[in-house]
Amino acid sequence: MLEIVLLAMVAAFLGLRLYSVLGRRAEHEEESVPQRFDADDKPAGVVHPATAATVAAPRAPELEGVMPAVERGLREIAAADNSFNLGQFLEGARGAYRMVLEAFWQGDRETLRELCDDDVYAGFVAALDAREAAGETLDNTLIRIEETRIHSASLDGRMARIALLFVADVAAITRDKDGNVIAGSLDDAIESRDVWTFARNTAARDPNWVLDETDEG
Numbered sequence: 001m002l003e004i005v006l007l008a009m010v011a012a013f014l015g016l017r018l019y020s021v022l023g024r025r026a027e028h029e030e031e032s033v034p035q036r037f038d039a040d041d042k043p044a045g046v047v048h049p050a051t052a053a054t055v056a057a058p059r060a061p062e063l064e065g066v067m068p069a070v071e072r073g074l075r076e077i078a079a080a081d082n083s084f085n086l087g088q089f090l091e092g093a094r095g096a097y098r099m100v101l102e103a104f105w106q107g108d109r110e111t112l113r114e115l116c117d118d119d120v121y122a123g124f125v126a127a128l129d130a131r132e133a134a135g136e137t138l139d140n141t142l143i144r145i146e147e148t149r150i151h152s153a154s155l156d157g158r159m160a161r162i163a164l165l166f167v168a169d170v171a172a173i174t175r176d177k178d179g180n181v182i183a184g185s186l187d188d189a190i191e192s193r194d195v196w197t198f199a200r201n202t203a204a205r206d207p208n209w210v211l212d213e214t215d216e217g
Contacts, residue, residue: 070150070151070152070153071153073154073155074086076154076155077153077162080202081202083207089198089209090148090150093148093164093196094148094166096209096211097145097164097194098142100116100211101142104124104127104128105138105139105140106138107128107131109124109128112125115210115211116211117199117211117212119213120211120212134177135176136174136176136182137174138173138175139172139173139174139175139186140170140171140184141170141171142168142169143168143171143189144168144169145166145168146167146168147166147167148164148166148167149164149165149167150164151164151217155202158201159200159201159202160200160201161212162209164195164196164197164198165193165194165217166192166193166194166195166196166217167191167217168194169192170190170192171184171188171190172184172185172190173186193217194214194215194216195214195215195217196211196213196214197212197214197215198211198212199212
């Protein structure tokens with residue numbers, strides 16, 4: 001009788017061990033790819049092609065309302081760059097938006113050089129030169145970024161590009177060479193809508209994205 005009980009306990013123990021291994025493996029294999037877009041941001045799993053269409057992983061909040069073509073572009077970028085994380089990219093892009101605006105307002109060419117590609121940098125410098133020649137200064141403040149929306153995403157060869165729409169409140173004042181206000185008001189913020197495109201060569205070691213294009217939203 002004791003031997004039967006012991007054998008039953010051993011069988012149960014082995015069954016639990018097999019479930020803990022196979023069950024976890026099965027759960028791991030049912031995760032969708034790439035997980036860098038999923039809401040819980042877990043490491044990427046492997047999905048068999050036959051089951052990929054039937055597995056529904058939770059969508060990241062950043063993908064809500066995104067057009068299929070845009071999501072496809074994001075997934076192509078993630079496939080080309082396994083370090084790409086959408087949430088981290090958006091957070092970094094918001095920081096870059098603030099830094100570029102403040103650098104332009106303050107005439108900080110060094111920061112602009114670090115964050116922009118050659119063409120965008122040249123455009124900023126030309127505007128700074130004209131402003132300084134007129135003796136004008138900007139006394140602007142970025143009050144808040146109301147919205148950041150993914151506008152487009154594409155992968156051209158190894159070059160990834162993501163365009164974002166920024167909707168922000170800005171208090172803007174322009175002063176002449178004597179410090180007199182000639183435009184704007186710090187009391188009344190204006191809504192700014194900008195579409196900025198960030199680019200990165202996914203084959204490069206440098207993980208940083210640069211501002212590749214600016215446009216009005």
